[in-house]
């Protein structure tokens with residue numbers, strides 16, 4: 001597979017990208033940009049649902065969001081350390097999409113796999129531009145790297161107004177019934193997890209609080225590690 005994406009969002013599990021930034025994804029896709037998601041694992045250790053169901057849910061959410069591309073790298077759940085092998089797999093995947101921007105999970109989170117994924121993607125983004133690393137797959141210009149929030153968050157460096165796309169975010173999250181849904185019937189085998197105890201309402205509350213900083217109903221926030229280059233008034237002409 002080789003294609004040119006404008007935006008590539010990478011998560012540890014299908015639903016990470018949707019929790020953090022599906023409003024932004026839907027907004028950019030609707031504006032005509034090519035947006036893709038790579039899920040690093042099949043979430044085979046999740047307490048609820050199963051790999052097959054999770055794939056169906058991810059496909060449904062992709063449809064809702066207007067994604068150009070989605071793939072699953074099948075790395076081991078709870079095995080996302082930035083080992084040379086894992087970095088190589090993720091680097092190859094990033095090179096094959098040649099994105100202008102990569103989004104990774106924020107580096108602090110209650111789930112250790114989200115932290116590991118953050119580091120793994122950061123290493124892979126760095127390697128993607130090194131022409132002498134894995135020379136059999138052509139290197140790419142360094143994409144920008146932004147971090148989206150899953151469970152933990154802080155005052156963001158960047159905000160995107162997703163108010164007009166919030167219904168699509170809610171629709172995308174609703175596709176993951178195995179993760180966010182309550183037990184359908186007494187006796188159904190659903191373990192209580194942080195995700196099925198009002199989680200989507202909390203995500204919505206977070207996004208409303210993020211929007212409050214700019215007096216907009218809903219925003220998604222992002223963190224960056226390197227300074228953001230801006231042009232001040234009148235400074236771009238010479």
Ligand SMILES: [Zn+2]
Nearest residue numbers: 012013016111
């Ligand atoms: Zn996750």
